[in-house]
Amino acid sequence: MLFTEDFLHYVWKFRLFDRNALQTEDGEEIEIFSTGTHNTDSGPDFHNARLRIGDTVWAGNVEVHLSASDWQKHGHTTDNAYDNTILHVVYRNDLPLVLANGRKVPTLQLQDRVPVELYARYHQMVFGNQAVIPCEASIGGIDGLIMHNWLTRVLVERLEKKSTAVLAALALNRGDWEEVFYQFLAANFGFKTNALPFELLAKSLPQIILAKNKNNPMQIEALIFGQAGFLEGELKDEYPQKLKTEYNYLRKKYNLTPIENHLWKFMRLRPQNFPTVRLAQFAALIVQSNHLFSKILEIKNIEALRDLFTDIKTNSYWDDHYRFDVSSKPSAKNLGAKSIDIILINTLVLFLFSYGKHNQQEYYISRALKLLENLPAEKNNITDDFINLGVKIDNAFESQALLELKNNYCNYKKCLQCGVGNRILKLA
Incomplete structure (x- = not known):
């Protein structure tokens, strides 16, 4: 079986070796008070360990x-x-360790002290042929409290990583939370397929320009569709022609350059999700909402937050169109409940968390986590896999955490850094 250094770190960290009559290779008795703090960056593997070697108590690195x-x-x-x-600490002591200054470093060999069955369990979990995740045979039996505590930690890791992009954008926009929120909200209106062109659109059209035309819905729509590149060619219907006329005027006034229209994707999308429909919805939201981020900081009720996106009304042209100049059967073009929840998860939760972190206000971090607890769990291939393995998923708090667990722990087989993996190894 393949023995790894990560596994040896795990064995030392949790003292999972035979500690009876511990001695250095020179025969000095060892007593472990603390194995130290595991260091995952450059430098020694464990900091601030405390040991007695012979008659001397040492504090330092391992x-x-x-x-x-x-x-x-x-x-x-x-x-x-x-x-x-x-x-x-070594598995095999094949060479005495002497530092450049001549000091001989005490060595502890663990070759005959690691339980064979412990390594067998680890090897099966990390190097086995599991179909979904390394611990798929055991994860369904993990105690609910242990699972919840680990998922909480993993979820916070996820939000902290994502918040770095928010705080970087905040610095670029000179601390303007409303502008940064507008940019991220736009990207999430594109969902996965059209996130990039939506983001480029928002960055090409600062919110201050939209604010100057707030009282004229036609101009807001013209700016949105014009900057998206949908008003460049020949248009037949009266509505898009009017938008083009307005945009040509506003484009010169504000010295605007539209993004490339070819960036927008229509293929394999349901008509309801066409970028033209999403742009119409986004324009309607801009028209109907002033200082949206400030409102979100104040609104605590989840239904009131949903209402911000539920009540947006697109221009009547879109009642029977999905694209310019192409008529369709009449249908409502409001955002669906699932789409709204995705926006709440990916934008509102992230910004409440980021705002709390940036301003050191735990209140907003707690609100972000509470909002996830009150939103329904996402349904996708990853959550389906966990459900099939016996993992209960009650809300978006848990589904978001499981996405992070799968993508950043399970996929890389970081079982020794995972609270679930550790528990399974110890219980097996």
């Missing part, structure tokens, strides 16, 4: 290798960051 000779192979010999190493 380095872990499969073979003692890996110290030289990994270039630690000339790296001063490793000078404070108080113990070298």
